[in-house]
Amino acid sequence: MTGAFSETSVGAFAPSLRDVPSELRRKYETRGPRYTSYPPANHFGPVSPGDVAARWREGLLGRDREVGLYVHVPFCKTRCAFCGCHTEAGAPASRVEGYLLAIEKELETTAALLGGAVAVTELAVGGGSPNHLTAAQLARLLDAVEKRFTFTASAERSVELDPRRTTEDQVALLSARGFNRFSMGVQDFDQRVLDLSRAGQRPEHVRALVEILQRHGQSAINFDLVCGLPHQTVETAEATAQKTVELGPSRIALYGFALLEDFLPHQKALRGNPSPSADRAIAIRARMSQIFVEHGYVPIGMDHFARPSDELLAAAKERRLGRTFMGYTVRRDLSVFGAGPSAIAGVGSAYSQNHKDLDAYISSCDRGELPIARGHLLGRDDEIRREVIRDLSCNFAVSFPRIRALHGISPVEHFREEIKQLEHFETDGLLCVNEDGIVMTETGRLFVRNACMVFDRYLKSAAPQTYSRTLG
Ligand code: SF4
Numbered sequence: 309m310t311g312a313f314s315e316t317s318v319g320a321f322a323p324s325l326r327d328v329p330s331e332l333r334r335k336y337e338t339r340g341p342r343y344t345s346y347p348p349a350n351h352f353g354p355v356s357p358g359d360v361a362a363r364w365r366e367g368l369l370g371r372d373r374e375v376g377l378y379v380h381v382p383f384c385k386t387r388c389a390f391c392g393c394h395t396e397a398g399a400p401a402s403r404v405e406g407y408l409l410a411i412e413k414e415l416e417t418t419a420a421l422l423g424g425a426v427a428v429t430e431l432a433v434g435g436g437s438p439n440h441l442t443a444a445q446l447a448r449l450l451d452a453v454e455k456r457f458t459f460t461a462s463a464e465r466s467v468e469l470d471p472r473r474t475t476e477d478q479v480a481l482l483s484a485r486g487f488n489r490f491s492m493g494v495q496d497f498d499q500r501v502l503d504l505s506r507a508g509q510r511p512e513h514v515r516a517l518v519e520i521l522q523r524h525g526q527s528a529i530n531f532d533l534v535c536g537l538p539h540q541t542v543e544t545a546e547a548t549a550q551k552t553v554e555l556g557p558s559r560i561a562l563y564g565f566a567l568l569e570d571f572l573p574h575q576k577a578l579r580g581n582p583s584p585s586a587d588r589a590i591a592i593r594a595r596m597s598q599i600f601v602e603h604g605y606v607p608i609g610m611d612h613f614a615r616p617s618d619e620l621l622a623a624a625k626e627r628r629l630g631r632t633f634m635g636y637t638v639r640r641d642l643s644v645f646g647a648g649p650s651a652i653a654g655v656g657s658a659y660s661q662n663h664k665d666l667d668a669y670i671s672s673c674d675r676g677e678l679p680i681a682r683g684h685l686l687g688r689d690d691e692i693r694r695e696v697i698r699d700l701s702c703n704f705a706v707s708f709p710r711i712r713a714l715h716g717i718s719p720v721e722h723f724r725e726e727i728k729q730l731e732h733f734e735t736d737g738l739l740c741v742n743e744d745g746i747v748m749t750e751t752g753r754l755f756v757r758n759a760c761m762v763f764d765r766y767l768k769s770a771a772p773q774t775y776s777r778t779l780g
Contacts, residue, residue, distance in 0.1 A: 367656010380648030566776035
């Protein structure tokens with residue numbers, strides 16, 4: 309397959325599962341991880357914070373030491389029924405104060421360990437709802453970060469906003485503090501879908517927030533939409549997609565809804581309301597994708613769309629897309645530190661996740677420890693598999709010469725069993741494999757999570773119901 313890597317990883321059109329024969333869809337229909345890490349976070353286990361810190365130092369040694377920093381704000385006013393995030397609804401002011409004091413200590417502990425050896429090139433503040441904090445509290449949180457970490461001159465600073473509750477004061481503060489990318493949880497524009505899944509949100513909230521952002525000179529606006537919510541139909545989804553393109557965000561993420569009642573009891577509120585069938589979810593996604601592409605958006609990776617001017621597109625074309633817990637990033641292999649309850653760090657060959665329970669998190673920070681509850685120290689085989697899965701999920705292609713150069717192994721030998729398992733993908737026209745590597749076809753990109761799962765050696769020990777559907 310000479311020349312396989314001259315193919316671009318960016319699709320000129322959005323291939324649609326609707327156009328795939330139903331028997332082929334049935335054959336691959338399953339549940340699986342989204343691979344924002346490998347191994348996926350449900351395989352993390354007990355780790356010693358000291359071992360994690362040692363891996364951090366080792367992972368940053370000899371690198372250019374540009375890192376990402378994710379700050380988690382674990383509060384929301386109310387809980388949305390579909391939400392899968394770690395958050396507390398309606399926390400009193402004393403709890404927010406306890407969080408702020410604790411995260412200042414965590415940032416202090418982390419910065420002391422790193423000894424000023426890193427520069428932050430991507431700061432992401434997410435949650436929960438960062439705008440649950442007042443402008444003054446947000447300023448205090450940002451002071452705590454900026455006092456302890458230096459930033460590169462062109463650092464991206466992004467924040468997630470809840471359109472129901474973001475004030476002009478908060479946007480003014482964030483803009484003044486250099487924030488230059490704003491993601492808003494739109495979910496859907498259909499009032500019936502919103503009333504059920506995100507109480508109190510009106511389509512006007514999104515428009516109003518876009519206008520506030522524009523008044524403050526912000527143009528890098530992301531919309532997060534959810535596909536597969538109860539009561540969505542192709543017609544409601546079409547209207548949502550049309551409203552989205554009218555408002556013109558620079559990026560759109562179209563996430564699939566996963567009903568995981570056993571793990572997220574608050575989702576029981578959705579009981580008795582029909583979720584779209586697998587086939588309908590596929591049709592919904594297909595129609596929305598088609599509308600985005602017709603309006604000039606370019607599909608990127610598993611679930612993103614970007615305007616041609618957005619840097620995500622350039623990164624995809626140049627094969628330097630990365631995938632972290634924050635989703636797709638424009639930097640391949642970016643190490644990301646996490647701060648706040650439940651925050652996950654992926655630095656070098658270590659993953660770690662902070663205590664989810666706020667009290668446990670605060671106690672750990674008070675003791676001057678890294679508040680790590682669990683994690684995973686990657687072995688050599690993990691690192692190789694992570695590279696392959698990342699290449700597939702970001703670029704829809706794996707270069708065997710690159711893997712060989714990076715890890716000193718023969719991929720054809722190392723993955724003999726996996727390559728055999730890919731034969732039926734090849735027979736079905738989903739990808740091509742030879743000694744140069746793996747390239748997914750346009751249609752095959754729709755099955756990329758299935759292809760990644762072939763390389764996941766932890767998958768057998770996970771309950772499938774932990775995951776969302778890989779198709780649709
Ligand atoms: S605002 Fe966001 S984080 Fe908070 S409950 Fe709703 S979806 Fe979850």
